[in-house]
Amino acid sequence: MTTACNVAIVGATGAVGLEFLAVLEHRDFPVGNLRLLASHRSAGKTLTFRGQSFVVEELAENSFSGMDLALFSASGSISKTFAPIASEAGCTVVDNSSAFRMDPGTPLVVPEVNPEAVQGMRVGKGGIVANPNCSTIIMLVPVSPLRAAAGLTRLVVSTYQAASGAGAAAMAELEQQTREVLAGEPPTCNVFDRQYAFNLFSHNSDIGEEGYNTEEVKMVRESRRIWNDDDVRISATCVRVPVMRAHAESINLEFKRPLSEADARSLLAEAPGVRLVDDRPANHFPTPLEASGEDDVLVGRIRQDISRNGEQTGLDLFVCGDQLLKGAALNAVQIAELLL
Amino acid sequence: MTTACNVAIVGATGAVGLEFLAVLEHRDFPVGNLRLLASHRSAGKTLTFRGQSFVVEELAENSFSGMDLALFSASGSISKTFAPIASEAGCTVVDNSSAFRMDPGTPLVVPEVNPEAVQGMRVGKGGIVANPNCSTIIMLVPVSPLRAAAGLTRLVVSTYQAASGAGAAAMAELEQQTREVLAGEPPTCNVFDRQYAFNLFSHNSDIGEEGYNTEEVKMVRESRRIWNDDDVRISATCVRVPVMRAHAESINLEFKRPLSEADARSLLAEAPGVRLVDDRPANHFPTPLEASGEDDVLVGRIRQDISRNGEQTGLDLFVCGDQLLKGAALNAVQIAELLL
Numbered sequence: 001m002t003t004a005c006n007v008a009i010v011g012a013t014g015a016v017g018l019e020f021l022a023v024l025e026h027r028d029f030p031v032g033n034l035r036l037l038a039s040h041r042s043a044g045k046t047l048t049f050r051g052q053s054f055v056v057e058e059l060a061e062n063s064f065s066g067m068d069l070a071l072f073s074a075s076g077s078i079s080k081t082f083a084p085i086a087s088e089a090g091c092t093v094v095d096n097s098s099a100f101r102m103d104p105g106t107p108l109v110v111p112e113v114n115p116e117a118v119q120g121m122r123v124g125k126g127g128i129v130a131n132p133n134c135s136t137i138i139m140l141v142p143v144s145p146l147r148a149a150a151g152l153t154r155l156v157v158s159t160y161q162a163a164s165g166a167g168a169a170a171m172a173e174l175e176q177q178t179r180e181v182l183a184g185e186p187p188t189c190n191v192f193d194r195q196y197a198f199n200l201f202s203h204n205s206d207i208g209e210e211g212y213n214t215e216e217v218k219m220v221r222e223s224r225r226i227w228n229d230d231d232v233r234i235s236a237t238c239v240r241v242p243v244m245r246a247h248a249e250s251i252n253l254e255f256k257r258p259l260s261e262a263d264a265r266s267l268l269a270e271a272p273g274v275r276l277v278d279d280r281p282a283n284h285f286p287t288p289l290e291a292s293g294e295d296d297v298l299v300g301r302i303r304q305d306i307s308r309n310g311e312q313t314g315l316d317l318f319v320c321g322d323q324l325l326k327g328a329a330l331n332a333v334q335i336a337e338l339l340l
Numbered sequence: 341m342t343t344a345c346n347v348a349i350v351g352a353t354g355a356v357g358l359e360f361l362a363v364l365e366h367r368d369f370p371v372g373n374l375r376l377l378a379s380h381r382s383a384g385k386t387l388t389f390r391g392q393s394f395v396v397e398e399l400a401e402n403s404f405s406g407m408d409l410a411l412f413s414a415s416g417s418i419s420k421t422f423a424p425i426a427s428e429a430g431c432t433v434v435d436n437s438s439a440f441r442m443d444p445g446t447p448l449v450v451p452e453v454n455p456e457a458v459q460g461m462r463v464g465k466g467g468i469v470a471n472p473n474c475s476t477i478i479m480l481v482p483v484s485p486l487r488a489a490a491g492l493t494r495l496v497v498s499t500y501q502a503a504s505g506a507g508a509a510a511m512a513e514l515e516q517q518t519r520e521v522l523a524g525e526p527p528t529c530n531v532f533d534r535q536y537a538f539n540l541f542s543h544n545s546d547i548g549e550e551g552y553n554t555e556e557v558k559m560v561r562e563s564r565r566i567w568n569d570d571d572v573r574i575s576a577t578c579v580r581v582p583v584m585r586a587h588a589e590s591i592n593l594e595f596k597r598p599l600s601e602a603d604a605r606s607l608l609a610e611a612p613g614v615r616l617v618d619d620r621p622a623n624h625f626p627t628p629l630e631a632s633g634e635d636d637v638l639v640g641r642i643r644q645d646i647s648r649n650g651e652q653t654g655l656d657l658f659v660c661g662d663q664l665l666k667g668a669a670l671n672a673v674q675i676a677e678l679l680l
Contacts, residue, residue, distance in 0.1 A: 154647050155647070156496050156592045156647065158498035158577075158590035160500065160540055160579065160581065174538075175522065178518060178522060179522060182515065182518065182519060182522075194627070194629075195629055198514075198582065198583055198584050198629070199583060199627050199628055199629040200500055200581060200583060200588060200627065200628060201625065201627045202623070202625040202626075202640070202641055202658060204623055206623075207620040207621075207623065210643060210644070210646055211601065211620065211641070211642070211643025211644070211656075212643065212646065213623075220646070233646075233647035233648070233649060234646075234647055235592060235645045235646055235647040235654075235656060237498075237590040237592075237641065237656060237658060239500065239588070239590065239658070241500065241540060241581050241582075242538065242581075242582055242583070243538055243539060243540060243582070244538050248540060248579070250498035250577040250579065250590075252496045252575060252577075252592075261551065280547040280551065281547075283542070283544055283546075283547065283553075285541065285542040286542075287534070287539055287540065287541045288539055288540060289534075289535055289538070289539040300542070301542055301551070301577065302551070303550060303551025303552065304550070304551070305575045306550055306552065306560070306573075306574075306575055307494050307495070307496065307573035307574055307575040308573070309573060314575075316551075316575060316577060318542060318577060318579070
């Protein structure tokens with residue numbers, strides 16, 4: 001029998017916050033007391049969990065007393081300030097921001113890939129675990145079993161990222177802009193500084209000296225860290241597309257050892273957190289819509305890369321995963337389950 | 341002074357057909373007589389060219405008598421039947437279908453890349469020239485000058501393709517579906533067998549034995565043919581996104597010789613048919629919306645590929661081009677200009 005775990009949710013009214021509640025309920029997480037925390041602006045709102053109403057409280061230094069687990073999905077600066085406070089109070093934190101992801105003392109975890117990274121940690125004992133970037137998680141779930149089988153040397157990925165990655169306001173803006181464009185009106189640009197409806201654009205994060213944006217750098221660095229592999233060579237191009245809540249990724253893989261398409265398909269069919277959607281005759285492959293609301297990362301278009309001169313050392317994949325679930329809330333709750 | 345050229349347009353009422361008229365007018369092509377041809381269904385419709393009305397006629401065997409140039413944008417089977425008839429009648433054909441693209445006797449031409457392929461051909465003398473696939477053209481315009489400078493060994497491309505590539509009906513369906521989804525109604529699926537609004541999917545062309553769809557195979561084979569290079573290794577992943585009329589492509593390049601990012605940028609700044617949109621501080625890069633209605637292929641996100649272990653033998657690009665213009669009608673008219 002599992003002991004009840006007192007859970008605090010930071011950023012409870014955001015897009016990921018609401019998914020935390022749905023995932024905890026859906027997975028029968030042993031929630032004891034539940035405390036919903038948000039900014040001053042959202043305090044006083046009411047949210048429902050297991051048929052019961054909870055009033056959102058304003059996040060404060062004493063918010064974590066008596067709590068065993070805190071799921072954070074607010075800004076990086078909120079995490080930087082409040083995750084150590086929670087941890088000090090004996091509340092174990094799973095943090096969805098990028099604040100601690102590259103901190104050597106903080107495990108960065110995809111439960112299907114590196115669950116051993118949280119060994120020795122428990123809810124109610126303090127400590128912080130970082131939840132990776134959504135695009136990183138969705139890529140690593142299907143690529144990791146192939147990497148384990150054949151050794152990964154290089155990866156080139158291009159993403160097709162949904163509005164949800166920029167939060168609930170971005171999803172609302174995509175919908176509002178689409179209505180406006182269809183009505184022949186100029187699109188309202190608040191979250192993004194350009195038209196998103198019927199358009200796409202390079203990810204709106206800062207560009208570093210090497211020409212890669214922050215989202216792309218996260219995919220490179222976090223993958224290396226989770227795989228504990230500084231040699232794997234990765235190039236990423238991150239693009240936002242006018243889709244609501246699931247990311248797609250086109251992934252080109254280069255292996256140390258040959259890996260046949262058939263073997264790759266078998267590995268993926270058995271892999272945890274993966275569902276094959278790869279029906280060539282029916283032209284049925286992963287789509288963001290089919291991935292929306294699903295726990296699994298959908299994988300298809302599995303094929304030997306024809307640019308490898310007949311060597312079976314390359315594969316192409318097309319994957320889709322729900323950005324709010326496996327890309328965020330679900331992965332965080334799965335981490336929490338490792339800590340029970 | 342250029343002699344007037346009698347022009348027939350086959351598929352005049354289609355999405356590309358209408359662009360043929362706009363491009364001929366915009367570029368002051370020396371059109372003498374103009375004959376607009378289409379299926380029985382569209383015959384009798386009226387279209388305007390240079391302020392004058394033209395009635396669309398039904399395509400027939402005698403449609404090409406007295407014509408010097410025919411621009412075809414109908415089905416491959418229409419081209420297979422009628423392009424040879426036009427050619428026999430002394431009418432030179434520029435064919436936008438895939439019917440003759442891989443025929444060794446038919447030049448396949450991007451004017452910025454291999455204009456020499458039409459040497460000796462003239463309007464009014466018969467003969468067929470094939471217009472490449474839209475995704476191929478949009479890729480080759482920016483990649484060719486880099487290839488010329490450093491020798492291209494391998495290319496990995498992922499596309500973000502617009503509705504227009506599937507014709508005017510697909511564009512209308514995307515709009516209709518979007519209205520329906522926003523109204524909470526089920527989307528009408530006629531052109532595509534799934535929801536396109538707020539979704540994306542692997543290109544809806546047949547999948548061959550190697551797991552690549554026809555669109556991807558076209559990109560590989562046509563690029564090799566236009567470059568006259570059977571050694572270049574190419575892998576493509578083609579995806580349709582809910583965008584109206586411009587394609588985007590994320591391109592990873594591997595070169596024989598080092599090519600610095602600065603040199604690549606200089607080459608692209610000088611390249612015909614290319615416009616640099618690569619402002620890192622402003623996060624301003626090519627978008628389909630900015631490319632729509634533009635002749636040039638927009639190129640940005642130019643950066644040394646960080647997965648090449650510090651060698652300057654790899655580059656990443658993100659490009660956008662108008663599928664109906666440079667991807668179809670404009671390229672065809674530019675080919676016709678070579679034949680004047």
